[in-house]
Amino acid sequence: MTDVSLRGATAADRGLLARATLDNLNWNGPRFTMSAVADTAEFRHYYDGWPTGEDFGLVAADAAGLALAAIWLRYFTADDPGYGFIAATIPELSIWVGAEYRGQGIGGLLLHRISETARSRGVAAISLSVEDGNLAARLYARHGFRPAPNGVPGCLLMEL
Secondary structure, three states, X not given: OXXXXXXXXXXXHHHHHHHHHHHHHOOOOOOOOHHXXXXXXXXXXXXXXXXXXXXXXXXXXXXXXXXXXXXXXEXXXXXXXXXXXXXXXXOEEEEEEOHHHOOOOXXXXXXXXXXXXXXXXXXXXXXXXXXXXXXXHHHHHHOOOEEOOOOOOOEEEEEO
């Protein structure tokens, strides 16, 4: 694995989280532009105003400080849900690893660390959304994510 250091995600990382959101939406090829993401509330709320309330996350960086990956948890409401929304008390996870750094264990490291942090904060469960065919679903399954009881396709839940 590439040597990485982890730090907490801050408001200064909004641009990184916006880029990560775009990359996540385009996991299977170019479907969206940054402009489309910024103009679509359902996409933009994954990074807009980061962080609010109890939101938290991590950024993995190389020795020079270049962000290689990010993972963040956002709390949504029933009035403004994310794609993996289950309840206002369950944060939704987003994770991004730069294409050239995938398959090196960085995503697994981030999932492990964010789970530890969430547990220490008293979070009972984490949700996420993954589209059918996305190979990242295997990583999520290895880390304990299972189909959510809400029956929404692609909505996964990990109980802590």
